[in-house]
Amino acid sequence: MYGDIALKLIIGMLGVLFFLRVSGKAQMAQITPLDTVSAFVIGALVGGVIYNPDMDAWHLVYALALWTLFNLLIRYSMRSRFLRRLIKGDSVYIVRNGALNLKVFRRNLLEMEQLRTLLRSKGIFSMFDVDDVRFETNGEVTVSTKGETAESYLLVNNGSILPSSLNNAGHDEKWLTERLDRLGFREIGNLYCVEWTPAKGFYIVSKDGKIQNGNVAMTSDSVRDDISA
Known part of the structure; x- marks a missing residue:
């Protein structure tokens, strides 16, 4: 036994x-x-x-x-x-530009003291210091304080556009497809990921290993060579 x-x-x-x-x-x-x-x-x-x-x-x-x-x-x-x-959910802003989004706040069954506890765990003790707060799919929060550099947005993941990220970035699919087309990426389904940072531009990785970093194009093999050098 x-x-x-x-x-x-x-x-x-x-x-x-x-x-x-x-x-x-x-x-x-x-x-x-x-x-x-x-x-x-x-x-x-x-x-x-x-x-x-x-x-x-x-x-x-x-x-x-x-x-x-x-x-x-x-x-x-x-x-x-x-x-x-449906399965994984989306990360959502519960605070945007210092304003509490009560609709999203209540939909996620949050209370103000819960938010304050999460902020204190990040070393933030006043809402006056908060610019944006994103509620992640794992229950954690990502906080941007006032005066910080603008964050980045993941707009495409494994060939699929992420509408919620586009909305958070203040743009739509037409804007995204036009800019990707200018960079030579016409089929979004062929892209592994697309990240956009307002101050720096696009970071794009295609499924064949091509990488577009701002205005610099490279391959995943060249990246590995640079790291090993």
Whole structure:
């Protein structure tokens, strides 16, 4: 009996490590809703099988393999803009230009004291010092204080435009496609990511490794060569 529990425990540990590697989570630093569900399910699977004498180690292997495949299917489906927003959610501004966005604030079931606690954890003790506060998908906040340099915006992620980021940047899809076209990027689906910083311009990486950094174009291979030099 004890040997069977030990075997299941070892298989469970190896299975969870394999799941984290396959799903791209070497460490679960940023917890999204999908990560939370995965953690609960894996814990229930491993714990339920280990202490159930009617289930052997192969049941655990099968359950972990099935859940890993299902999880990968969900992550693949998140390439769809609608499903990604439904599963992962969006980061939203709860404070913009020093003004509290009460609609977003209440929709996320926040209270003022919660916000003040989060700000204090960032070393900010007064709303007078706050310019922007973004509520991230993992429940953390990103704070821009007054006088800071303008932040950057991720406008394209894995070939898909992020409407919420475009809206936060104060632009629309027409503006984005026109500027990308001027830079020689006509198919947004071929872009891995597009970041825009008001003071510096675009940082673009295409899926074939081409990088556009402001006015400088390079390849991912040349970047690796520069780092190793």
